[in-house]
Amino acid sequence: MNFTSTKEYVATDELQLAVNAAIQLEKPLLIKGEPGTGKTMLAEQIANSVGLPLIQWHVKSTTKAQQGLYEYDAVSRLRDSQLGDEKVHDISNYILEGKIWEAFESEERVVLLIDEIDKADIEFPNDLLLELDKMEFYVYETKKIVKAKNRPIIVITSNNEKELPDAFLRRCFFHYIEFPDTVTMGKIVDVHYPKIKKSLVSQAMDVFFDVRKIPGLKKKPSTSELIDWLKLLMADDIPEDILKNHDNKNAIPPLYGALLKNEQDVHLLEKLAFMHRANR
Numbered sequence: 434m435n436f437t438s439t440k441e442y443v444a445t446d447e448l449q450l451a452v453n454a455a456i457q458l459e460k461p462l463l464i465k466g467e468p469g470t471g472k473t474m475l476a477e478q479i480a481n482s483v484g485l486p487l488i489q490w491h492v493k494s495t496t497k498a499q500q501g502l503y504e505y506d507a508v509s510r511l512r513d514s515q516l517g518d519e520k521v522h523d524i525s526n527y528i529l530e531g532k533i534w535e536a537f538e539s540e541e542r543v544v545l546l547i548d549e550i551d552k553a554d555i556e557f558p559n560d561l562l563l564e565l566d567k568m569e570f571y572v573y574e575t576k577k578i579v580k581a582k583n584r585p586i587i588v589i590t591s592n593n594e595k596e597l598p599d600a601f602l603r604r605c606f607f608h609y610i611e612f613p614d615t616v617t618m619g620k621i622v623d624v625h626y627p628k629i630k631k632s633l634v635s636q637a638m639d640v641f642f643d644v645r646k647i648p649g650l651k652k653k654p655s656t657s658e659l660i661d662w663l664k665l666l667m668a669d670d671i672p673e674d675i676l677k678n679h680d681n682k683n684a685i686p687p688l689y690g691a692l693l694k695n696e697q698d699v700h701l702l703e704k705l706a707f708m709h710r711a712n713r
Contacts, residue, residue, distance in 0.1 A: 434483050442471065442478035443613075443620045451608035452479060458606055461547075461565060461587035466610030468592055469655025475610075476546035476588040485586065486539070489546045490532035496553045498560035501533040502570050502579075524574050533564065534579055542583040551591040558601035566604055613656060615642065625660050629667060636676035637663055640686050644693075649701055654692040662691035 436452040438444045444452070452475075455462035464472045480487035490501055506527040513521045520526045530538070536545040550558060564570045568581035589605065591597065613621060615638060622634050641662070645653045654662075665688045666676075676687075685702045686692060693699050 436479050436482045439478045439482050441481075441624060442474060443617060443624055444475075444478070445611075445617060448475075448608060448610060451606065455606035456483075456586055459584055460604065460606045461589050463589045463591065463597075463602070463605035463607045464610060465591050465593055465607070467612055467653070467655055469657040470610045470612060471656065472590040472610060473546070473548050476544055476548075476590075479586065479588060480544040483544075483586075486541065486543045487546065488532050488536050488539075488543050488585075489548060491548045492550055492553050492557070494552050496557070498553075498557050499531075501531040501547070501561065502564060503531050503534055503572060504529040505574050528572065528574060533561075533570075536585040537568065537579055537581040539585075540582065543585045545585040545587045547587065547589045549592060550589050551594040551597065555595055555598075559598050562600060562604065618656065618659070621656060622660070622663060626663060626667070629663065633666065633676070634663070637666060640676055641692070644686065644702075647701070647705070651697045652694050658692050658694075662686075662688060665691050 434456060436444070436449055436456070438449070452462060464475060466472055476489070477487055479485075505524075506529055510521055510524070510527045532545065536543050565587065568584055569578055571578055618638060619634065622629065622638075638659070641654060641659050644650075669688065671687055685699070685706060689699065689702070693702070
């Protein structure tokens, strides 16, 4: 079982090595990186590459670790008891299986994505330590132990919104996805738009990377935003000389709404453009 780049995803040699090392060590793969660098998509492509089903658990700020294992629906049981429903006598009817339970019970090995783990409470990772380490958990209501039939390949993503506990980090294989260089970015663009004009890509990437270099940006444009921007440039048939003669350090790029996502960064580029004109 070996992960490689796919038709839809360009993985660097370092990333491929990290994924395969985590699979070999049977440890969760913890992936960090800038938003838009393909962390979530990586789990999908691992599943595609090695030919396994994918189970996704997208974590929110209100998500509790217990929800990944199971939940006991006491409200439904109370309602059914009031209605005289016979199934109320079997408590297992009110146990709602979580994504980790689904992965453990699968008849075949799966890829389990725990997406954006840092969005949840700080204790969230610690609450899953034993279950992910032992590959089993106890259901108190039914007095049942759920053991993994096949150890899943676990991919955990984080945007670094919170520090993760050391005890949790020790149990993971870690990889940080570096922002793609121009060569890798060119390969990524080619995956999405194989027929795009190379001259347009070259000029657009010059503008894109110049914008990312501007000091003081609140949010640097990401890979996914470059892909969106190129799609708009092609759809609107923007003349190539506009990009070719464009000094992105001093003016706002065309269709900038695909690259810049807040008014502070727009105002910053407008200020740079004004200062440039004033100094001419």
